[in-house]
Amino acid sequence: MGLIKMTKYRTLLLATIGFNFSFLIWFSFAPFTGPMAEEFGLSTAEIGILASSAIWMAPFGRMLTGWLSDKFGAPAIFAIVLAYVGVFSIGSAFAQDYSVFFVLRLIVATAGITFVIGIQHVAEWFEEENLGLAEGIYAGVGNAGAAGGALILPRVFGSGWNGPLFSTNWRATFFYTGIVSILLAIAYYTLGEAAKSEAKRQATKEDTNFKGWLHTATRYGTVVLAAAYIMSFGLELSMNGWLATYYREAFNQDNLVIASTFAATFSIAAGLLRPFGGYGSDLLARKEKNLLPFFKGQYREQWTFLGLCFIVVMMFAMTLAGLSGVLMNAVVIGFLVGTGCAWAEGAIFAQVPAMFPNDSGSVAGVVGGVGTVGGIVYPLFYSAPWLANLHLGYSVAAVTMIPIVLLSAWVFQPEIAKVANTAGFVGSTQEGTTVASGDD
Secondary structure, three states: OOOOOOOHHHHHHHHHHHHHHHHHHHOOOHHHHHHHHHHHOOOHHHHHHHHHHOOOOHHHHHHHHHHHHHHHOHHHHHHHHHHHHHHHHHHHHOOOOHHHHHHHHHHHHHHHHHHHHHHHHHHOOOOHHHHHHHHHHHHHHHHOHHHHHHHHHHHHOOOOOOOOOOOOHHHHHHHHHHHHHHHHHHHHHHHOOOOOOHHHHHHHHHOOOHHHHHHHHOEHHHHHHHHHHHHHHHHHHHHHHHHHHHHHHHOOOOOHHHHHHHHHHHHHHHHHOHHHHHHHHHHHHHHOOOOOHHHOOOHHHHHHHHHHHHHHHHHHHHHHHHHOOOHHHHHHHHHHHHHHHHHHHHHHHHHHHHHOOOOHHHHHHHHHHHHOHHHHHHHHHHOOOOOOOOOOHHHHHHHHHHHHHHHHHHHOOHHHHOOOOOOEOOOEEEOOEEEOOOOO
16 A cells, blocks of 8 residues: 555556656667767767667567566556666766666666556556546656657756766766656655555456467457557657757757757657547547548547558658758658657557457557567668668658558458457457457
């Protein structure tokens, strides 16, 4: 029992604060890639690898912590992650060798796995009819932590920083954010309660086993939502870690604060507009409104599909905006890319509890974990040395998204969408009967 009697709204607030700061510390390196590159002698391609490496641990970590949260409760798991992330962030502030620094930042980057812990925690407290909006608020405000980092950290620990321990801005950043992370870990463990009732807690705990997880992970719905999350949330991760560098290098913008501020406009859109994506899905489902006749009756699926298409179009537009040579064109289109990410992400996590009401934690872990793969791959496109310029990488990424859009078009067909939570790519078990994968 926590020191304060928890309600669903207090739980939502606690989870959102924890995730918001996790996102801030996850991408706390992004505004300082210039000074770090100078100190460690990094090329632009190596900066791209550093941005990509921030995501490497997330896929497996999210799958594991989703299951662990079901098993042991979100407060304990959230607190453990925040605590060790804080310790290693402090350690990275003192690293003098780049190899040591790189490994330490890999560990700090696991702060991103807290997303599924909070998703599970909120789901344990909110009723299904309000869950979509609650999850949208949690994820949206939480994701905005990246924008907060881009706006706040360069101003607090800017080039003029001269603190008691460090005169180097990024080292001070990593040290003091590590301290805050440890304090938040203590607060989360002390205040948090795993579920709204003991009965709910026991039901969730007893339903965790590997066989059930494997079955859920291979359903058509899980697979397509995970793939869609690659090109929405994975894209968001990649842009959070890259845009400050892009605006600085591609447009010869030397001012660290200005470049980070421009990058933050993307993060603000991708984070704070996410509830719009979830609410739109809920609204279409309640009103039974068909926007796309060929997905007739699949209201949430139509909303998600439109969001995915919007992302692809805006990514091609990002290349055109960059080639125009006008920085503000790229900033505006970057904001619209962030809007597309928010739209699709909110829609996807409105579908998760609706499609899998009894397995939302496990599905959230798979979707959230696999989705981070985009954050690993896309930065490698942005900084690829074989491209003629830094603007073309966005179109390369857009081309790789087209197969995902086509997969979603197949799964969202009414005859498949209606069984997407039972039929799968490995096999399907429904009411004790096993049928071949793909059977309707």
